[in-house]
Amino acid sequence: MRNFFLIIICSLFSTVEAQHKPQYQDFTAYYLFNLGYTYQDASYFEGGLDAYFVRPNNHVVDLGIAVNLGAPSGKFTTIPEAHLGYLFNLKNSVIDPYSSQINSAFWLVRTSVSPWHVTPEAGITILDLLEFTAGYGFEFRENKKANLAGLKLGLNIKIPFLLFWHD
Secondary structure (H helix, E strand, C coil), X not given: CHHHHHHHHHHHHHHHHHHCCCCCCCCEEEXXXXXXXXXXXXXXXXXXXXXXXXXXXXXXXXXXXXXXEECCCCXXXXXXXXXXXXXXXXXXXCCCCCCCCCCCEEEEEEEEECCCEEEEEEEEEECCCEEEEEEEEEECCCCCCCCCCEEEEEEEEEEEHHHCCCC
16 A cells, blocks of 8 residues: 555656646747727728747747727817737748748738627738738627727738837
8 A cells, every 4th residue: 555655646747847847938039019090980090019929830829908089079089999909811821020032922811809899800911010901890888989880901010029129
């Protein structure tokens, strides 16, 4: 019986030791300012922050927050949004999304969510700096100042933090 407990204790210490091995990061993070124009039954100025997580397969996971500012019914309104997207380019062979390669355009799919609607979107981004998107908004709760159901078009400029803060 004593040998049994000794075997269990040794196996526990070996698994604990195995869990302390260094983990390698499987993505590279880039942070960006997002400025742009959005049309969704009215014109809005969009501003926010994005985080790009570049995977080893050169695809990018886009996580961000934004606020849309506009006056759709003559009254100023703000619409906060969070989005999750996926950018991919099968021809790009480097991990850096700001490379100067010819094949630097990425296709993107994204879902934006606000307290009033959800909008699946698709589009293209060039050099990860200029982005064109189109989608369709589905309202699940009414916004008294804006109609958020229907076609959504966007043109955004992504400005990387690396232009301002770097090593």
